[in-house]
Amino acid sequence: MFIALDDTDGNDGGCTTHLMLRIISELGLDVKGYPGLVRLNPNIPYKTRGNAALCAEVGMSCGTRSKIGEYMGKPVFSSSAIDDIADYEHAAEAAWRIVLQEARLNDEKTNPGLIISREKPDESFYLAALRSVLSVEDVFQRIKEMDIICRYAKNGRGLIGAFSALSWPADKTTYEMIMYNYPHPQETPKEIRKDVARLADEFHGTFNNYDDENRHAAIFPSPRTPVLCGVRTTDPLAILGFPAEVRSNFRIESTGYMLFQTNQATDDHYQKYFEKFEELSSYAFNAIVSSRPVAIRGGHWFFNFFYRGKEHKAAIFEPSKGMRLLVKDLEMGDYVRIFGSFIDGKINIEKVRIIERSIVFVRINPVCRKCGSRMQNQGSENFRCPVCSNRSALPEYTEMERISRRSSYESPVAGRRHLVASIQEGAQAS
Numbered sequence: 001m002f003i004a005l006d007d008t009d010g011n012d013g014g015c016t017t018h019l020m021l022r023i024i025s026e027l028g029l030d031v032k033g034y035p036g037l038v039r040l041n042p043n044i045p046y047k048t049r050g051n052a053a054l055c056a057e058v059g060m061s062c063g064t065r066s067k068i069g070e071y072m073g074k075p076v077f078s079s080s081a082i083d084d085i086a087d088y089e090h091a092a093e094a095a096w097r098i099v100l101q102e103a104r105l106n107d108e109k110t111n112p113g114l115i116i117s118r119e120k121p122d123e124s125f126y127l128a129a130l131r132s133v134l135s136v137e138d139v140f141q142r143i144k145e146m147d148i149i150c151r152y153a154k155n156g157r158g159l160i161g162a163f164s165a166l167s168w169p170a171d172k173t174t175y176e177m178i179m180y181n182y183p184h185p186q187e188t189p190k191e192i193r194k195d196v197a198r199l200a201d202e203f204h205g206t207f208n209n210y211d212d213e214n215r216h217a218a219i220f221p222s223p224r225t226p227v228l229c230g231v232r233t234t235d236p237l238a239i240l241g242f243p244a245e246v247r248s249n250f251r252i253e254s255t256g257y258m259l260f261q262t263n264q265a266t267d268d269h270y271q272k273y274f275e276k277f278e279e280l281s282s283y284a285f286n287a288i289v290s291s292r293p294v295a296i297r298g299g300h301w302f303f304n305f306f307y308r309g310k311e312h313k314a315a316i317f318e319p320s321k322g323m324r325l326l327v328k329d330l331e332m333g334d335y336v337r338i339f340g341s342f343i344d345g346k347i348n349i350e351k352v353r354i355i356e357r358s359i360v361f362v363r364i365n366p367v368c369r370k371c372g373s374r375m376q377n378q379g380s381e382n383f384r385c386p387v388c389s390n391r392s393a394l395p396e397y398t399e400m401e402r403i404s405r406r407s408s409y410e411s412p413v414a415g416r417r418h419l420v421a422s423i424q425e426g427a428q429a430s
């Protein structure tokens, strides 16, 4: 049985990953593999935070069990094989009761949806939900076509995320170990947060733990949810010891944890083959830069590029570190690979790789043909030698030195979107 869930949290608290942990634990179920934490279209206006949806295959273990989580002192197990449970309706009722207890229904943006299904649909709905904007009618149509039990509240938009998470094929994945303290973690001092992030660094395969540029322990999210911290990794087995280490090294209270399999840092949201840019979709494509970046007030930068013979605009918002180098270094004629989202008629840059640099020539004062000294510019193509007073109307041109030899640029850890794989570290997902 697959159980999928979305849109339960609100601006003032809650977290759908925590609800999934609670449902699995309170229903006394084991998980086949790992529960899935699936990020969808990052440009969706309906999202509360990171547009995450959840799906887990659950049942009663009939294989080898290993502990992947804990809820209020009770272990949660992953199993290599599971027996399906017989009564889907009963499971749906029990799970929905828990959702209604924890969901922030008073928040106008919260529209929970729960799906119980025997089967996984193909990946088409997942890909559409990552890369475009779907309607509730779209998901009701798909639910009707399959033998699925669903529950929803208010406008039912959460069913879009739930059905998308159910459709996630999990062929490119990373993992995240999430620790909780329900309903809210205590305030953790900045220094301790840094130490916990450094501890996470010691676990093989972890990434994005600490943002050196902003001196920020990126594993600690906004304190309005039950999430204490979340450590991203490519090595699911190595990270299993992390919660115990946190508990024994720091006096931080925690009511539970669970290891999730995710589509984070996979670049799954980028469309690579497309006809034209559509609002709120994300793209990876090669283009030719057609203007140098210019700044507007607020520290935002814009430049133009040619793609398939048409000129478009790109925006870089509050660039820092790598992105700051990019705005200084980008030149007309550069052949680049752009990764970004199309919003308000322009591409918001997430990362850029310069494939081929254009050679830029700059005008300089000529050398005097008579005595070899550098001439002085007297204005209007009029150069004069300061040594022998020879005159010339012809400037010289020289190749401009480009600032940086680096060829890839991206946001610092804190500004990186969940789905974006780091260029510097290479793609994390396997």
Ligand code: ATP
Binding pocket: 006, 007, 008, 009, 010, 015, 016, 017, 040, 041, 044, 046, 047, 048, 049, 050, 051, 052, 053, 109, 110, 111, 128, 129, 130, 131, 132, 133, 134, 135, 157, 158, 159, 160, 161, 162
């Ligand atoms: P949570 O942790 O509760 O999942 P969130 O920030 O991840 O919070 P949600 O509260 O789930 O975001 O809100 C996102 C809403 O947008 C959900 O109702 C989800 O079903 C819907 N949604 C996600 N992707 C799409 C899409 N491509 N088209 C239309 N709706 C979408």
